[in-house]
Amino acid sequence: MNKAVLIAALALGACAHQEQVAAAAPAPDWRSVATDADRQRLSQWRTAFVQGLSEARASGHAAEIAREGRLLEPDAGTAGRPPAGDYQCRVIKLGSKIKGGLAYVTYRPFACRIDDEGGIASFRKVTGSQRPVGVILGGGQKLVFLGTMVLGDERKPIDYGRDADRDMIGAVESIGNGRWRLILPYPRFESVMDVVELVPSSERPS
Numbered sequence: 001m002n003k004a005v006l007i008a009a010l011a012l013g014a015c016a017h018q019e020q021v022a023a024a025a026p027a028p029d030w031r032s033v034a035t036d037a038d039r040q041r042l043s044q045w046r047t048a049f050v051q052g053l054s055e056a057r058a059s060g061h062a063a064e065i066a067r068e069g070r071l072l073e074p075d076a077g078t079a080g081r082p083p084a085g086d087y088q089c090r091v092i093k094l095g096s097k098i099k100g101g102l103a104y105v106t107y108r109p110f111a112c113r114i115d116d117e118g119g120i121a122s123f124r125k126v127t128g129s130q131r132p133v134g135v136i137l138g139g140g141q142k143l144v145f146l147g148t149m150v151l152g153d154e155r156k157p158i159d160y161g162r163d164a165d166r167d168m169i170g171a172v173e174s175i176g177n178g179r180w181r182l183i184l185p186y187p188r189f190e191s192v193m194d195v196v197e198l199v200p201s202s203e204r205p206s
Contacts, residue, residue, distance in 0.1 A: 027120045030137040030146055033146060037167075041169055042171065044186065045170075045171060045185040048095075048192050048193045049185070049193050052103075052193035053193075054095075058103070061104035070175040071195065072195060077173025080173065081172070085114060087113065087198045088198075090107060091110075091197075092107075092197070093191035093193075094192055095191055095193060097189070105191070109197075110128060111125075111126040114136070120136075120137070130149060132150075133150050144171060145169065145184075148167060165188045168184060169184070178199070179197065180197075183196075
């Protein structure tokens with residue numbers, strides 16, 4: 001049942017329907033839904049963050065990292081749930097899984113959205129050829145993102161847990177001043193750590 005609730009919320013977030021999912025059902029504990037591999041990835045988030053930063057600094061990006069302030073400080077995140085609404089999300093990739101690959105890559109902000117799906121918050125990237133879609137579970141000191149990657153012209157995500165290369169796990173944290181971040185340790189491709197900055201669209205011009 002927990003997994004069914006998660007899959008329903010994923011599908012809703014991808015299609016941007018306005019109905020609520022499983023409004024009467026309590027949000028599942030993320031630990032009961034996450035795969036063993038994803039639980040292990042999340043437990044190593046700080047190791048991934050520090051490794052990614054070390055590789056990026058060694059490749060000559062210390063000044064860029066310093067300019068980002070709290071966004072790229074591993075221990076700067078605090079508890080805080082981003083409200084539903086439209087966001088501008090900016091991805092920074094730290095470290096490289098490929099020898100000689102780029103150790104620091106930053107992208108222009110893209111449109112994303114958080115919705116309240118009847119007790120479960122959903123997150124989705126609105127445009128682009130690679131679109132993370134998932135849910136934010138938990139409370140108190142730990143907010144966990146679980147989702148999958150939607151590719152190309154796909155209309156809805158595959159079930160979480162079906163394809164390890166598509167599965168995603170991360171933590172959502174406040175970094176102050178109306179900003180949040182989504183940290184994704186050991187993504188399947190390219191980098192060692194992905195950091196997604198979330199800023200309400202009203203606060204950042206498109």
